Amino acid sequence: MKTYNNSKIKRGTTFVKDLSHKADQYLNAQEPFDTKDTILKIIPLGGSEEIGGRNMTVIEYGKDIIVIDIGMKFPEEDQPGIDYIIPNPSYLKGKEDRIRAVLITHGHMDHIGGVSQVMSMIGNPPIYAPALPLAMMQRRQGEFTTLPALNGHIAKLNEKIRLGVFTVTFLHINHSIPDSTMIKIETPEGVILHTGDFKIDATPVGEAPADLEMYKKIGDEGVLLLMSDSTSASKPGRLVSEMTIQNNIDHIFENATGKIIVTTFSSALNRIQQMINLSEKYNRKVLIEGFSMKTNIQILHEIGYARFSPQTIISAQEARNLPPENLTIICTGAQGDERSALTRIANKEHRNFQIEPGDTVIFSSSVIPGNEESVQKIKDALAKQRANIIHYQMMEVHVSGHAHKEDLKQVLEIIRPKYLQPIYGDFYSLKSHSDLAQEVGMPRENILLTDNGRVIQVYKGEARVTTQKVNASNMMVDGLGIGDLKEMVIRDRQSLAQDGILTIVVLLDLKQSKIIRDPEIVSKGFVHIQTSTKLLDSIKERVKEHIEKKLEKEGQYQSIEDIQQSIREDLGLFLFKTTHRRPMIIPVIIEI
Ligand SMILES: [Zn+2]
Numbered sequence: 088m089k090t091y092n093n094s095k096i097k098r099g100t101t102f103v104k105d106l107s108h109k110a111d112q113y114l115n116a117q118e119p120f121d122t123k124d125t126i127l128k129i130i131p132l133g134g135s136e137e138i139g140g141r142n143m144t145v146i147e148y149g150k151d152i153i154v155i156d157i158g159m160k161f162p163e164e165d166q167p168g169i170d171y172i173i174p175n176p177s178y179l180k181g182k183e184d185r186i187r188a189v190l191i192t193h194g195h196m197d198h199i200g201g202v203s204q205v206m207s208m209i210g211n212p213p214i215y216a217p218a219l220p221l222a223m224m225q226r227r228q229g230e231f232t233t234l235p236a237l238n239g240h241i242a243k244l245n246e247k248i249r250l251g252v253f254t255v256t257f258l259h260i261n262h263s264i265p266d267s268t269m270i271k272i273e274t275p276e277g278v279i280l281h282t283g284d285f286k287i288d289a290t291p292v293g294e295a296p297a298d299l300e301m302y303k304k305i306g307d308e309g310v311l312l313l314m315s316d317s318t319s320a321s322k323p324g325r326l327v328s329e330m331t332i333q334n335n336i337d338h339i340f341e342n343a344t345g346k347i348i349v350t351t352f353s354s355a356l357n358r359i360q361q362m363i364n365l366s367e368k369y370n371r372k373v374l375i376e377g378f379s380m381k382t383n384i385q386i387l388h389e390i391g392y393a394r395f396s397p398q399t400i401i402s403a404q405e406a407r408n409l410p411p412e413n414l415t416i417i418c419t420g421a422q423g424d425e426r427s428a429l430t431r432i433a434n435k436e437h438r439n440f441q442i443e444p445g446d447t448v449i450f451s452s453s454v455i456p457g458n459e460e461s462v463q464k465i466k467d468a469l470a471k472q473r474a475n476i477i478h479y480q481m482m483e484v485h486v487s488g489h490a491h492k493e494d495l496k497q498v499l500e501i502i503r504p505k506y507l508q509p510i511y512g513d514f515y516s517l518k519s520h521s522d523l524a525q526e527v528g529m530p531r532e533n534i535l536l537t538d539n540g541r542v543i544q545v546y547k548g549e550a551r552v553t554t555q556k557v558n559a560s561n562m563m564v565d566g567l568g569i570g571d572l573k574e575m576v577i578r579d580r581q582s583l584a585q586d587g588i589l590t591i592v593v594l595l596d597l598k599q600s601k602i603i604r605d606p607e608i609v610s611k612g613f614v615h616i617q618t619s620t621k622l623l624d625s626i627k628e629r630v631k632e633h634i635e636k637k638l639e640k641e642g643q644y645q646s647i648e649d650i651q652q653s654i655r656e657d658l659g660l661f662l663f664k665t666t667h668r669r670p671m672i673i674p675v676i677i678e679i
Contacts, residue, residue: 107538111554114536119553120546125149127276127545129312129508132559133158133174136514136538141561142198143174143205144281144314144510148274151251152182154189154209155270155281159200162563171564173201176209178540178557183210187250190242190257191216192283193267194223195354203231204564211235215242217257217266219356222386244268260285260297263488264356265392276545277311280502284316284511286487287494290330292361293394299501306502312535312550313504317512319489320520326494327486333361335483336449340369343475345446346411347371350421350429351485352452353380356387358485359417362451363395366415373399374406376428377419403439411443421452423461433468442472450478451485495520496527506550508535508543579671586668587612591630591654592675600638603679606630613670622665626658630674633657647676 106113120126127148134142134156142158159171179186189212192198199216202224206214214237216224221239228237242248242257254273261267262284272279289296319326340347349362359380366373375381384400387393406414420429429448431437442448448469454462469476479485490498499507507529509520514536521534535543535552540559543552589610594603606627614622637653654674663669 116554117551129543141174152186156198157201157205158197173562175562179209186212189214191220194220213238215240219266222390261288261291279312281314282316286490290328292329292333303501310504312506314508314510317509317516317520320516322491326491340365343447346414347447348416349449371415372401373415422458433465442474444473447475506533586670589670590673
């Protein structure tokens with residue numbers, strides 16, 4: 088049987104060959120320009136070849152550097168115990184005094200979540216963002232009492248900001264959270280447009296549609312490089328308009344007789360506002376359940392962005408006393424999270440609410456791959472209690488915030504950039520974006536496909552993906568601290584999580600070279616003690632024999648550490664052979 092290193096095994100995943108050493112080839116990377124002149128550099132430190140990534144891009148010209156977004160991503164299954172992952176800013180070490188500003192496109196965590204930690208590592212430069220993301224970052228910064236306050240500035244739409252050789256302008260764009268922007272960056276080599284996350288919607292709800300006329304004008308003036316969101320580049324057609332969603336949900340509200348429970352992402356602030364507005368229309372009060380959702384709603388109020396009356400939002404106490412037809416509950420739990428309000432309601436474990444026949448539950452969000460099973464369980468539980476369940480696959484009650492294929496083509500046709508850099512998304516999505524760009528006539532050599540850390544150079548109007556790479560490794564943040572958490576620590580956590588722990592206690596008289604009592608075993612998460620007596624007996628027997636043999640051979644001259652190490656090795660091998668598992672083994676030797 089072939090065995091794999093634990094750290095490589097991910098249950099339920101397909102093994103594919105890692106081609107990263109061939110990246111130069113499949114990205115068509117070229118040698119850097121051979122010149123002493125100043126070159127424009129664009130370096131993604133995160134956000135290429137990953138979804139929901141720790142987005143961060145460096146743009147550099149001579150002595151001037153600007154940074155766009157500093158996001159975070161959630162850990163993969165094989166990184167247990169890690170709270171989140173942020174971009175690695177080590178490329179900027181020693182260049183702190185050259186960083187003119189950090190620019191933030193919008194308030195989603197994959198664009199702002201790394202700000203708190205990274206800002207202090209790069210000298211706390213000025214940070215420009217629209218009002219909502221700035222307020223969200225400041226709120227978050229307040230949670231880290233040891234970090235300095237942000238040097239924050241509100242970026243007003245359409246206003247030019249001079250940053251060294253760069254001039255930047257924030258432009259309105261549609262997405263799924265208010266204050267989403269695209270950033271225009273004028274550089275000595277030409278104009279770069281960075282879309283952030285976006286979609287094209289002619290009839291959005293609660294905000295203006297993107298000004299395509301203005302984009303066209305920018306295109307007329309000439310765009311060197313469009314850095315464009317690829318998240319949904321492989322999805323065909325056009326994204327459904329928010330107006331369609333609005334009409335569908337309105338219809339559900341109109342016909343609902345019991346209470347309405349809506350579940351969505353806590354950051355889907357446009358959707359949450361929409362649900363509150365519909366509740367007002369149909370004479371319902373709203374209870375918000377979920378800490379981050381509550382915080383976000385509060386921020387909307389504080390900065391004057393809320394489009395609803397403060398009286399609409401009520402406490403759980405008030406909600407309990409309302410007739411069901413006057414109540415909407417908006418909560419997290421659309422991904423089947425065990426601790427969420429929705430799960431507790433579905434499992435009849437909620438303190439204040441339960442499902443009554445005729446209640447309506449709307450799942451207004453897509454399901455993140457991997458969460459399908461837990462979401463299904465919640466739907467089952469709700470169905471048994473005779474709730475009406477509406478989810479995005481049966482009716483359009485949700486639409487994402489990312490442009491589809493035809494929308495992306497339209498943007499390319501409006502802006503007509505010389506170069507396109509597909510950003511955000513796994514390599515498949517980046518490549519899909521590249522393919523659709525070629526369908527509208529862009530030459531392949533003008534499409535810059537990159538991976539993280541890759542240096543793109545622009546010199547005399549010519550851009551190339553180079554063979555140069557800077558450090559863009561993951562920075563892991565856990566409850567204790569930040570750092571390149573050593574692989575060892577992660578592997579320990581992995582073996583604990585997957586295979587449990589086995590502690591074996593041995594009382595030893597080293598002088599007499601003998602074991603005083605039979606070894607004792609304590610196991611957590613490895614095998615069930617009561618039902619595995621045979622296995623545990625053979626472990627005890629084996630350890631006893633092993634130590635006795637060792638003592639006999641080497642006598643009293645060996646150290647406790649030696650004995651521990653040899654038990655760990657011998658038992659590890661034995662357990663892997665008999666159980667195919669690798670629990671963490673901790674031999675405790677007590678010398679008498
Ligand atoms: Zn976003």
